[in-house]
Amino acid sequence: MDTIILSDWLHARLDRAHAEPMYRQVLDLMQQAILTGQLAPGTKLPSSRTLAADLEIARNTVLHVYDQLTAEGYVISSTGSGTYVADTRPQEARPPVDNVGPKKPCALSKRGARLIGQAGVSPKQWGAFMPGVPDVAEFPARTWSRLQARLWKRASPELLTYAPGGGYRPLRRALSDYLRVARSVKCSPDQIVITTGIHQSIDLAVRLLTDFGDRAWVEEPCYWGVRSVLQSSGLTLVPIPVDGEGLNPLERDMREPPRLALVTPSHQYPLGMVMSLARRRSLLEFARQHDVWIIEDDYDSEFRYGSRPLASLQGLDEAGQVIYVGSLGKMLFPGLRMGYMVVPEQLVDTFRTGIAELYREGQLMQQAVLTEFIMDGYLTSHVRRMRTLYGERRQLLIDSITAHFGDTLDVMGDEAGLHLVLGLPDGTDDRAVAAAALDAGVVTRPLANYYVDQASARPGLMLGYACVPNEQIGPAFETLANVIEKAIAPADARRHRKVASR
Ligand SMILES: Cc1ncc(COP(=O)(O)O)c(C=O)c1O
The missing domain is CATH 1.10.10.10 (Winged helix-like DNA-binding domain superfamily/Winged helix DNA-binding domain)
Incomplete structure (x- = not known):
C-alpha cells in the first residue's frame, strides 16, 4: 500500500x-x-x-x-x-541479505517431529460417528450452573489460589467412595490425585517413574494419545498383541521386562475385549517379579450394556504396582478436562509434589462444583440415564449395520463404551475409506491409526454412537455404507447387497 x-x-x-x-x-x-x-x-x-x-x-x-x-x-x-x-x-522473517543459500530447516527436536508427524487428534470433535465423545447436549447444564453460582457466592481465597496437594480434599473423598463401590478400586482419599484428565495422569506417571529410553509395553492396537504421551517422554514402545482375552505377551516379550505397561483391561481400546482373570493375574505376577509399573486406563467402563461393569485390575493388586487412571470426560463432558489417578500408597507424596511442580494445580472451584454434583447424586443419575440412551443408540447402529451388511462385516467391542469397531474386509485401505467418509460428512477413525506396527494392522472403522441423536444414526450410516460399498471389492459388495435384500 x-x-x-x-x-x-x-x-x-x-x-x-x-x-x-x-x-x-x-x-x-x-x-x-x-x-x-x-x-x-x-x-x-x-x-x-x-x-x-x-x-x-x-x-x-x-x-x-x-x-x-x-x-x-x-x-x-x-x-x-x-x-x-x-x-x-x-x-527470521526478513529476507536474507543475499537471497541465496539453502532454506533453514525447521528446528523441531526428533521427538517433536515424531509427535507432530503422527498426530492423531482430529480437528472435528462432534457429529456422527465421532468416537470417544459423549452426548454433551444431554449434560444437566442448569444443575451445574446452579451449583456453580451457589459456590461462587462464597468463594474463599483457598478455592481461588494455586492448589498443591493433589486436588480438593472433599472431591478426593467422594471419588474414592465412588471408585470403591463402582469399580472395586482399593483406595483411601489420600491415594487420589486430581488431574486434567488421563493424558495428564499418564504424562505425570511417566515423568516420575521412567527414564528416557526405558521400554514401555502398549497394547497393539492402542489409543494414539497414549502413544504420543509415552513417546514424547522418550520411551521405547513395545507393541504387545491382544487376543480375545486381552494383552497376550509372547515368550520373547517376557524375557525383556519393560519399566511400564499400559493396559485397558475393562474395555480394550479400541477393539473392546475384556482382559480375562487369568491374564490379569499373570500380568500382576509378572509386574511384581520384575518391578514393572502397570498403568490401568479405565476410560469408559461406566458404560456397559447387558453385563455388570467388571472389577478393576487395581482391585486385585496386592503389591502396589498398579496406577489406576480414569476420566470424567466420558461421564460428564470432555471439555471439563478433569480426571483422577489412584496411586499406590508408597507414591502418594511423590505424586502430590510432582503434579504441583510440573503443572501448578488449580481449578479447586470447578472441583468443588463437581463434589456437590457427586454428593447430591447427580453423577450417578446422569451416568444411569446416559447408559440407557447410549444403549439405544448402540442398538440403532448395530441394526443399521446388519440391515446393510448382514453379518458379512464384523462388529467388535460393542459390549461397552461409546463406540464400536466395524471390521472391513482384509486388504481394504481403511484410511482411504475414512477420508472418503469425511468428504461425505461422516467422521470415523480408521483402525490403522491405532497400530504401532502397521504390518499387524487389520482394517476397520471406529464408530462412535454416543454423541449422535437417535434419528441421525440411520441416515448417517446410510451415507457411510455407500462409501464402504464403493471401497470394498466388487465381489464383497455383491454379497452384501444380496444379504441386505434378504
Ligand atoms: C483409551 C483412552 N484413554 C484416554 C482417553 C482420554 O482421556 P482424557 O480426555 O481424560 O485425557 C481416551 C479418549 O478418547 C481414550 O480413548
Missing part, C-alpha cells in the same frame, strides 16, 4: 458515528496496516497536514497518532526528512 492509497484505506474504515475517538481508530488501523505488512517497512508516511486534510480530521489528531506510533516503535521520524515505517519483523 502506498501513502496515497493509505488515506483511501483509512477513509473507508473510519467510523465517524462510533463512540471510539478518532485518534484511537486511526492509531489502531495504522498499527494493523504495519503489523500485517500492508504498510511495508521503509514506506514514507504522508505529512500530518496532508493526512489530516485527506481524512477531514484535526491535524492535532494525526500528530498524536504519529507520536504514539513513534513511541511504540512502529515508525521512525527524523526531523526534516519525514516519518517512515520501521522494520519490526522478527529477524
Whole structure:
C-alpha cells in the first residue's frame, strides 16, 4: 500500500458515528496496516497536514497518532526528512541479505517431529460417528450452573489460589467412595490425585517413574494419545498383541521386562475385549517379579450394556504396582478436562509434589462444583440415564449395520463404551475409506491409526454412537455404507447387497 492509497484505506474504515475517538481508530488501523505488512517497512508516511486534510480530521489528531506510533516503535521520524515505517519483523522473517543459500530447516527436536508427524487428534470433535465423545447436549447444564453460582457466592481465597496437594480434599473423598463401590478400586482419599484428565495422569506417571529410553509395553492396537504421551517422554514402545482375552505377551516379550505397561483391561481400546482373570493375574505376577509399573486406563467402563461393569485390575493388586487412571470426560463432558489417578500408597507424596511442580494445580472451584454434583447424586443419575440412551443408540447402529451388511462385516467391542469397531474386509485401505467418509460428512477413525506396527494392522472403522441423536444414526450410516460399498471389492459388495435384500 502506498501513502496515497493509505488515506483511501483509512477513509473507508473510519467510523465517524462510533463512540471510539478518532485518534484511537486511526492509531489502531495504522498499527494493523504495519503489523500485517500492508504498510511495508521503509514506506514514507504522508505529512500530518496532508493526512489530516485527506481524512477531514484535526491535524492535532494525526500528530498524536504519529507520536504514539513513534513511541511504540512502529515508525521512525527524523526531523526534516519525514516519518517512515520501521522494520519490526522478527529477524527470521526478513529476507536474507543475499537471497541465496539453502532454506533453514525447521528446528523441531526428533521427538517433536515424531509427535507432530503422527498426530492423531482430529480437528472435528462432534457429529456422527465421532468416537470417544459423549452426548454433551444431554449434560444437566442448569444443575451445574446452579451449583456453580451457589459456590461462587462464597468463594474463599483457598478455592481461588494455586492448589498443591493433589486436588480438593472433599472431591478426593467422594471419588474414592465412588471408585470403591463402582469399580472395586482399593483406595483411601489420600491415594487420589486430581488431574486434567488421563493424558495428564499418564504424562505425570511417566515423568516420575521412567527414564528416557526405558521400554514401555502398549497394547497393539492402542489409543494414539497414549502413544504420543509415552513417546514424547522418550520411551521405547513395545507393541504387545491382544487376543480375545486381552494383552497376550509372547515368550520373547517376557524375557525383556519393560519399566511400564499400559493396559485397558475393562474395555480394550479400541477393539473392546475384556482382559480375562487369568491374564490379569499373570500380568500382576509378572509386574511384581520384575518391578514393572502397570498403568490401568479405565476410560469408559461406566458404560456397559447387558453385563455388570467388571472389577478393576487395581482391585486385585496386592503389591502396589498398579496406577489406576480414569476420566470424567466420558461421564460428564470432555471439555471439563478433569480426571483422577489412584496411586499406590508408597507414591502418594511423590505424586502430590510432582503434579504441583510440573503443572501448578488449580481449578479447586470447578472441583468443588463437581463434589456437590457427586454428593447430591447427580453423577450417578446422569451416568444411569446416559447408559440407557447410549444403549439405544448402540442398538440403532448395530441394526443399521446388519440391515446393510448382514453379518458379512464384523462388529467388535460393542459390549461397552461409546463406540464400536466395524471390521472391513482384509486388504481394504481403511484410511482411504475414512477420508472418503469425511468428504461425505461422516467422521470415523480408521483402525490403522491405532497400530504401532502397521504390518499387524487389520482394517476397520471406529464408530462412535454416543454423541449422535437417535434419528441421525440411520441416515448417517446410510451415507457411510455407500462409501464402504464403493471401497470394498466388487465381489464383497455383491454379497452384501444380496444379504441386505434378504
Ligand atoms: C483409551 C483412552 N484413554 C484416554 C482417553 C482420554 O482421556 P482424557 O480426555 O481424560 O485425557 C481416551 C479418549 O478418547 C481414550 O480413548
